[in-house]
Amino acid sequence: MFKKSVLLYLLLAIGLVLAACGQSDQGSEDKSKEEETTQGNEEEKASEESGSESEEANDKEEDADFVAAYKEGKDELAKAGEGEEVDYQKVIDLYNNQLQPLVAERDGNIDQQISTALEAGKNGEMDGQVVKQIFDKLTQKVFYLTIKHEFQEIDENWGKKEEVNEEIAEAKEYYEVLKETVEKRDAAYETNMVDQIDAGFSEIEKAVENDDNLGFQLGKQVVDKTLMKTFYLAAGAVPNGYATKAAKEAEEDPDKAKVEQAEGWAFYQSISEYITKYAEEDAKIIEKNFNLETDVKELDPEAVNHAFVRGLSKVALHEYEESEEYWGEDKSAITALEGALFIDMIASDIKRMQGEDAYNTLNEQAQTYLDAVKSDEKEKAMEVLEKIEGTLNSIIEKAK
Known part of the structure; x- marks a missing residue:
């Protein structure tokens, strides 16, 4: 299915991905010289407004082009699953000419991964269905990073309502591509993540209208962390994550299992940095099992799931530590919400391991703590925080 040299290059290109807050872009324009007359100032202002409108139109057109190129490339690569011939050169040209600028800007490693996979598919060195998954899921990661980038732009341009609303619209356009993935997980796990993300965007829009930066920060976290939950459920959750699917398929259809292993690996890339940063040993277990050099018959879905549960619990604990540190x-409040959202990511696991009542209690405590932070009730907050931390540590122990 793979030539080892290509796999090694692809894996070396991976690195540790997902910059937690996106990448800062350079692109500020030089200030024009001040005009000496009122007429000159008015002409300059009119020119700037015209330039801004033109730039916004170009941004919208570029966003649409990126999305269209992704869909066209994915459709062509999907032919491999139907036993049809794939025109890899067409996808390579499409990627190089239309998608690569955005991918390279967000993460140079992903650019190398996608380019390497496409060339490997063209040369018959990688199974076409695996190539499709790498292209599809890593481009989804780029769109996720672009949503985060737009949120960063909103923060930087706070107070400029027209610009900020344009950036919200762009973030929502990229989310529309990811929405199908969210809907699939909602159907598989009976969750309501689409509603949660919609509520997050509504909170962001309301916050902009009311000049409420904290409201924006909280709404942003709901969108971001709910997308992360989507990627976790797709990769490592039980019973419908790709780790479980690949392991079940390994004996009867190793080729199909390998494709599912690749899907799990690609989804994991969107959340790997958080786990690597705060739970390095757990991250190594996940990476080892999803690594395309690992024999899919040796993939251990329970080890993957437990590593995710431990890792995400440790991330939640870190968020609560920061919340206490930045009291006032x-x-x-932002990190208190993040802690609650990381708990929500593993809700089904907590219910399975400790029972539904235990999860409901923990969820209520997380909400109580957030409310206490927002109302500056420190004594109440610290009392409930101790209980939250105790439960999270017990979850980590149970998942060993």
């Missing part, structure tokens, strides 16, 4: 600042 907006960041305390």
Whole structure:
């Protein structure tokens, strides 16, 4: 299915991905010289407004082009699953000419991964269905990073309502591509993540209208962390994550199992940095099992799932530590919400391991803590925080 040299290059190109807050872009324009007359100032202002409108139109057109190129490339690569011949050169040209600028800007490693996979597919060195999954899921990661980038732009341009609303629209356009993935997980796990993300965007729009930066920060976290939950459910959750699917398929259809292993690996890339940063040993277990050099028959879905549960619990604990550290600042409320959202990511696991009542209690405590932070009730907050931390540590122990 693979030539080892190509696999090694692809894996070396991976690195540790997903910059937690996106990448800062350079692109500020030089200020024009001040005009000496009122007429000159008005002409300059009119020119700037015209340029801004033109730039916004170009941004919208570029966004549409990126999405169209992704869909066209994915459709061509999907032919491999139907036993049809794939025109890899067409996809390579499409990628190089239309998608690569965005991919390279967001993450140079992903650019190398996608390019390497496409060339390997063209040369018969990688199974076409695996190539399709790498192209599809890593481009989805780029769109996820672009949503985060738009949120960063909103923060930087706060107070410029027209610009900020344009950036919200762009973020929602990229989310529309990811929405199908969210809907699939909602159907598989009976969750309501689409509704949660819609509510997050509504909170963002309301916050912009009311000049409420904290409201924006909280709404942003709901969108971001719910997308992360989507990627976790797709990769490592039980019973419908790709780790479980690949392991079940390994004996009867190793080729299909390998494709599912690749899907799990690609989805994991969107959340790997968080787990690597705060739970390095757990991240190594996940990476080892999803690594395309690992024999899919040796993939251990329970080890993957437990590593995710431990890792995400440790991330939640870190967020609560920051919330306590930044008490009295907006960041305390933001990280309190993040802690609650990381708990929500593993809701089904907590219910399975400790029972539904235990999860409901933990969820209520997380909400109580957030409310106490927002109302500056420190004594109440610290009392409930101790209980939250105790439960999270017990979950980590149970998942060993």
